Amino acid sequence: MNMKHVFNSNPLRYTAVLGLFAILLAISCTSEKEPLPDECEGSISLQTTIGSEANCGQSTGSFTVVATGGSAPYTYALNGGTAQSSASFDNLAAGSYTLTVTDNSGCTAEISVNIANQDGVNASISGTTASDCDTPNGSISVSATDGAGPYQYKLNDNAFQSGNTFDGLAPGNYTVTVRDANNCEVSLQATIKSDVVFAQVKNIIQTNCAVSGCHNGTTFPDLRVDNNIVAQASRIKARTGAKTMPPSSSGRSLSDDEIAEIACWVNDGASLN
Incomplete structure (x- = not known):
């Protein structure tokens, strides 16, 4: 259709055509553009050195981490705490710690660090089972x-308790403390993952979102591609949790159970398991 001809010959018709285009844009999923995923400049490698172990009941442990790769400078956060610029941590009690390192591009890497009890009990997580x-x-x-x-x-x-097993646990992060007869303690970090696998999440997303006029190649991201689902996991969790994905204009919706499964998979690390 020659729009210039329509405008010149019939202004009212031209206005109607523009209105139709506006309606099509309003109901189309393609109007809901998403940002491009962040691209990490390189992988981060971590190596730790224990400075000192802890004495029973005292916070005398320490360690230092060396980060390479990625994009300097780095920040360092212990057990999800406030990030710091220093790569050294001290005044630590005996136990296991999770260190998260973030580079200047927002890329992250994690490593577990164990500070032992010099003169008391030491412990480890011997096993975990996933939860529904x-x-x-x-x-x-x-x-x-x-x-x-x-x-x-x-x-x-x-x-x-006297038993060394804890049951009936939901997916999430836990702290386990072990105490010996001399009242020396050590604390460990443990994670219970869900039994949701990627195949379930992929089916939910591709059935409802990777459809004609939506994320099937016409709109970024193309959710027919597994790696794109993984790369956009946090975004997908947020939008499905808010019930804005799939959009109401698509005529599709997710059940509460489907939304929960997506959230569990993302909380587990959003892997291609």
Whole structure:
């Protein structure tokens, strides 16, 4: 259609055509553009050196991390705490720690660091089982050595118990504390993942979102591609949780269970498992 001809011959018709175009844009998923994913400049490698172990009941442990790769400068955060510019951590009690390093481009890497008890109990997570996304049935098992038995075990801020296994756990992060007969303690970090696998999430997203006129190649990202789903995981979780994806104009919607499965998969790390 020659728009110039339509305008010159019939202004009212030209206005109607423009209105039709506006309506089509309003109902089309292609109007809901998403930002391009961040691109990391390179992978980050981490190496730690233990400066000192901890004495029983004292915060005398320390370690230093060396980061290479990525884009300097780096910031360092311990157990999800406030990020700092220093690569050294001290005044640490015995236990396991998760260190997250972020480079100047926003790329991140994680490493686990263990500070041992010099004169008391030491422990490790000997096993975990995944949980259903909507029914807490995960478990954590702990193995204790050194110090003086018998040992006692505590999950988060709950009371100590004699058993070294915790059951009925939902997906999430937990702190396990082990105490020996001399009241020396060590704390460990443990994660319960969900039993949701990528194939389930892929089916939900591609059935409802990678459809004609939407994320099937006509709109970024192309959610027919597995790696694009992974790259946009956080965005997908946020939009499905807010029930803006798929858009109401598509005539499709997700159930609460489907939204929960997507969230569980993202919380687990959004991997191609």
